[in-house]
Amino acid sequence: MILWWLGDIVLLFVVLPIVVYLLRGVLSTARGIVPHVQAIAAAAAAGSKDLDAVPLLLTTQDQIKRTVETIADYGGSLDVIVDDV
Amino acid sequence: MPAAGVVLIIAVVLIIGALAVYLLPTIWALIQITKGLDQAIKGVGELIEKSAPVNPVVADINANLDAAVSALEGLLVKKAGLPDALGLIDGLYPGAAAEGLRDFPESKTITPPRISEVYTRGTLTLARLGREAPIAAASPEGPVLRHVARSEVATRALYPDLRQTRPEKLPPSPVIGTDAPVQYEQALTPGVRAHMPQRGAAVLDRPTGGSGEESSEAPPPPAAKRGGFLRWKQG
Secondary structure, three states: OHHHHHHHHHHHHHHHHHHHHHHHHHHHHHHHHHHHHHHHHHHHHHHHHHHHHOOHHHHHHHHHHHHHHHHHHHHHHHHHHOOOO | OOHHHHHHHHHHHHHHHHHHHHHHHHHHHHHHHHHHHHHHHHHHHHHHHHHOOHHHHHHHHHHHHHHHHHHHHHHHHHHHOHHHHHHHHHHHOOOHHHHOEOOEHHHHHOOOOOOOOOOOHHHHHHHHHOOOOOOOOOOOOOOOOOOOOOOHHHHHOOOOOOOOOOOOOOOOOOOOOOOOOOOOOOOOEOOEOOOOOOOOOOEEOOOEOOOOOEOOOOOOOHHHHOOOOOEEOOO
16 A cells, blocks of 8 residues: 555656646747747748749849840950950 | 654655646747747748859859959950050059959959059050040049140140040031021921921032033922022122
């Protein structure tokens, strides 16, 4: 009978507090992760939105090609017009 | 049932209750974490998808710009010479000549002439392209290349061997306006006059024959046949 009481005492005053302590730690940690994950999701969404202008690079690429062609035309003309040193 | 057994059952119930109280919010928090990670993964996926074509496009833009820079540097060096080209670059962008030209490694060892202070042949050539315009107008932040106190004539004296290609005196511009010496009627239709002018029309010498005598039967000038303003000189 004494062992039964000892087991009850250990269960109530040792095991139960330890379980409660560990569970509180897990819960607080899980709750602390939530805002960070939400911030990461918001940052990813904002980053994705910032890249909406990336297709404009294709326009820039085309404009660069045209500009370089124009520069080449002018350069060719100048090469003919201006005497070499 | 002994009292110890009852206490044991109560202790187990308390432990199970504590598990339920703490594990349920933990599960709810983990569900929220899963949802947030799903959104983050979706955003990251969009980032990867949208940034995928950036590298080849930027590489192509850089390749085109590299070609343009090489061509312009080559043209500048060809027309102005390497020292003057560096002097011009350094005049427009002070300190830029220290980096040299990409396609001319020896340019890093050349001391650029002070084109912003003293004109050189290359600068003169380039300045002519702008018809006396300030060559540094495109870069107002930098020093002006053309010295305001010196004209091109004075500059040209530095290089007397340059060929003079412009006429010494250009013909005057025609006088127009209400007080002009020659007045014209306003045309009804563009290109068609209401009356051909009797005075002020251009007068041509009659063509002479092979003997040098004036030909009275010379046909009217082509412009006169079409009602033009040319007429033969009388007498």
